[in-house]
Amino acid sequence: MEGRIDEKNRPVLTLSVNERPVSCLIDTGFNGFLWIDDRTAHRLGLYQHGQIYRSELADGRPAEFKIAIGKILWFDELKNIPIHVFQGERHSDFGALLGTRLLIGNVVLLDYNWGVISIRLPVASDRPSRPRD
């Protein structure tokens, strides 16, 4: 899967969510699957359950979200994943953040030379010579 580095040097991947394209900022500081704003959720026709989740952002501000189940295309396979739907004003120009839970088990290459990113399955030669701490 390939994405791009945008004009503000941010890694962006366009993902199919409920069969519609969504530009996602890859945010390695977010430990869920996908975080999208309420407006994008409505555009995608995501059904949101009635429960409001309380969480805290990295800067300590409270944030409320709902959980919706969405269908994404991931390596040519349709997967149902839980999506965090943010309740409130959008904080960035991205309607969606892609988090580390979706990246687990994959290799992510950020190429700031050519302005592309790639996400692929691991191969044996990726194994580091020293195990991580």
Place this chain on the structure above:
Amino acid sequence: MLLYKQIVSIEKEDVMTPQQAESIPVDEIVDRGNKWYAQLSAALEKEHWGEFVAVRIDTGEYVIHPDEYAIGDEFEKAFGDIPGFVRKIGEQLRLFG
């Protein structure tokens, strides 16, 4: 693990209809949920620190589950698709940073 308890005596007029529940704004759900949590916190934090609680905002009934994604389903199994307030017991849920 799932725990389902009725913690208060419920007056019939306290119980919301699904139509009433649908019109409640997010801020009010959070406000009511925080008030219920304040009442429950001492008991919950003693035995369920780090798990998740989902509180029914009209009656204070709740479910507990260790998984943040599964607790919504458990709540709906118990109470139907009505608003609830979910939070991590004893600490804030942090998804960023």
